[in-house]
Amino acid sequence: MTRCSECAVRDRAICQSLCEADLEELSRLGRHQTLEKGQALLWEGDESLLVGNVVDGVLKLCSTTSAGRDQTLGTFYPSDFLGRPFASTTPHSVIAVTDARVCTFTRSAFDGFARKHPDLEHKLLQRTLSELDRARRWMLLLGSKSATERVSAFLLDLASRLPAEPVDQGSDGAIRLELPFGRQEIADLLGLTIETVSRQITQLKHDRIIDTPSRRAIVILDRAGLEACAGEL
Amino acid sequence: MTRCSECAVRDRAICQSLCEADLEELSRLGRHQTLEKGQALLWEGDESLLVGNVVDGVLKLCSTTSAGRDQTLGTFYPSDFLGRPFASTTPHSVIAVTDARVCTFTRSAFDGFARKHPDLEHKLLQRTLSELDRARRWMLLLGSKSATERVSAFLLDLASRLPAEPVDQGSDGAIRLELPFGRQEIADLLGLTIETVSRQITQLKHDRIIDTPSRRAIVILDRAGLEACAGEL
DNA sequence: CCTTCGCATTGAGCCGGATCAACGATCCGG
DNA sequence: CCGGATCGTTGATCCGGCTCAATGCGAAGG
Incomplete structure (x- = not known):
């Protein structure tokens, strides 16, 4: 050792x-x-x-x-x-x-x-x-959160645990996360199905709150927006 | 003191x-x-x-x-x-x-x-x-249990925590629980609504797994049946 | 380059539990 | 014994997320 x-x-x-x-x-x-x-x-x-x-x-x-x-x-x-x-x-x-x-x-x-x-x-x-x-x-x-809230809270939790890599290119305060989990693992964590997780991520992307440059990467574009979606805390 | x-x-x-x-x-x-x-x-x-x-x-x-x-x-x-x-x-x-x-x-x-x-x-x-x-x-x-499973598991958990009063009258191994919680409190505990909790209790009663001599009392008639409903553990 | 394979996304339909609303039952003070 | 308040039950309807099924996509290997 x-x-x-x-x-x-x-x-x-x-x-x-x-x-x-x-x-x-x-x-x-x-x-x-x-x-x-x-x-x-x-x-x-x-x-x-x-x-x-x-x-x-x-x-x-x-x-x-x-x-x-x-x-x-x-x-x-x-x-x-x-x-x-x-x-x-x-x-x-x-x-x-x-x-x-x-x-x-x-x-x-x-x-x-x-x-x-x-x-x-x-x-x-x-x-x-x-x-x-x-x-x-x-x-x-x-026990009491919706699918959107769960996925948002998950991303925020992850952001606080993972070494955050700031995205440099002028995009104000955007944070890139390299996901250690696949979609199924996220679903297991959140008590949802893989399809629901996928749809929520797509939705957040359409709302310009996050971006998904690749399968295993998430960029948080609008942290405040994400917090709002997570129902706070 | x-x-x-x-x-x-x-x-x-x-x-x-x-x-x-x-x-x-x-x-x-x-x-x-x-x-x-x-x-x-x-x-x-x-x-x-x-x-x-x-x-x-x-x-x-x-x-x-x-x-x-x-x-x-x-x-x-x-x-x-x-x-x-x-x-x-x-x-x-x-x-x-x-x-x-x-x-x-x-x-x-x-x-x-x-x-x-x-x-x-x-x-x-x-x-x-x-x-x-x-x-x-x-x-x-x-995260992953149905309403029936939740209510059943709750009753079993309670039975293990509360001083169990055996029902004497020949009814084999039946256990009477005096609920400290009201229906709303059970709902808050299980992440369900009061209506769903009520319906589940009614169902278990119809299935002769439990009995409800009064609002605040539950008699477990068929412990094994209840465990089956709880999806085990 | 094309194939293959595993993962992710998207769509259609369904179902369990939430919601809304009415109706009982029990308790308590008078 | 009655009247009101609280709590629980039951019914009708709705909706979010699940299920089932098809399609898309990127990585690895021939």
């Missing part, structure tokens, strides 16, 4: 709470793992064996309905913590959306280490609380 | 992690508060001033859509922890569903105390992780 002190997310992941010596100890418990797009790291209902940090790439948390429909329950970006510590089973699957690198620990080793390092647990608590806030905001979206 | 050692939820709330001496200290930071049905304890977006434990009664966590529609994002039963520690604002409102008693702390005092008591923080972390699991299960419900 590469030295933690050289880690790309050293200053953003929960490990930031650790001093050099502790970090050294933790690093001996972990290993780096690379995942290919589509590959699963954890399976819904399985024993909770792994936890870890995302170093690079995007992953999703998902679950399959009895009706065969997939629902995505969350997303993980670099420096996010994933897995279910302090429980015997993982309630949901974790799947790589893009090729990804994660730094993983066996759950039991991590649990033991965490219990001995209150600062680490504190960071983890803060993250979990934020994640809970985020999940509840998403519940609000799934 | 009554002594914590006599508290009704002493052995179930996060305080269980504390020794007598620490408990004594914590109790000096807190106060008991009674709430009437419908009364709010925290307001969405306000400064996060309070956190606490539910001693008695039921409360809900909710948010109002731009469209004026209410969505309930969670519920609190005795021994549950509520409020948003370690953040400056509470993202959602907390409102009493029934008359309730809560034991509250100012957030700043609680935060300070928690940081000095890793065992307490650990308990809080475990609770937050469970709450996150629960929120995600609910997201699955809101």
Whole structure:
């Protein structure tokens, strides 16, 4: 394992709470793992064996309905913590959306280490609380928002999570997003169908609120307009 | 404030992690508060001033859509922890569903105390992780389940949370639930309208899966049938 | 260059749940 | 016991998003 002190997310992941010596100890418990797009790291209902940090790439948390429909329950970006510590089973699957690198620990080793390092647990608590806030905001979206609102909110959420590349060519404040998700994945995230997502994107494009230079790219032309469509927040 | 050692939820709330001496200290930071049905304890977006434990009664966590529609994002039963520690604002409102008693702390005092008591923080972390699991299960419900599935799942969730009173009269394993929620509140919880909730309940009654001896009471006659309607989990 | 394959878009029709509106049932104060 | 208020149920209609089906498009490979 590469030295933690050289880690790309050293200053953003929960490990930031650790001093050099502790970090050294933790690093001996972990290993780096690379995942290919589509590959699963954890399976819904399985024993909770792994936890870890995302170093690079995007992953999703998902679950399959009895009706065969997939629902995505969350997303993980670099420096996010994933897995279910302090429980015997993982309630949901974790799947790589893009090729990804994660730094993983066996759950039991991590649990033991965490219990001995209150600062680490504190960071983890803060993250979990934020994640809970985020999940509840998403519940609000799934429970009471229209398709337009969902797609708009999704794009705004993405814009806040992704490294935003400003479009230089004079187009005032336009932001280009490189989507890590395909249309079907967006649909699973929003509790919609792929057709509805596509139609909403087309509509937003016609309204000159966004542009779609390519399948996997979105340019936000009118952020305020998009926020209005998202029903705020 | 009554002594914590006599508290009704002493052995179930996060305080269980504390020794007598620490408990004594914590109790000096807190106060008991009674709430009437419908009364709010925290307001969405306000400064996060309070956190606490539910001693008695039921409360809900909710948010109002731009469209004026209410969505309930969670519920609190005795021994549950509520409020948003370690953040400056509470993202959602907390409102009493029934008359309730809560034991509250100012957030700043609680935060300070928690940081000095890793065992307490650990308990809080475990609770937050469970709450996150629960929120995600609910997201699955809101994102991809039908009205029948939602209402059935709601009744099962309630049955697992409420002190179940078995119906004695030979009716094999039937369970009676005293609903703390009105129809509108159930609708807000499930992301449905009151009419749809009502129709679903009527349907389940016709199918002899449940019975409704009174407005606020539900008897689960056929638990397996209800689980089937809920699309499992 | 053309083919193929996977993904995205577009169209037509349908259905579940929302909406609007009326009607019961229960509770409470007098 | 009555009258009103609140809450829940039921019915009729409407509409947003789903379903099913066809078409378009860009990337990879022959």
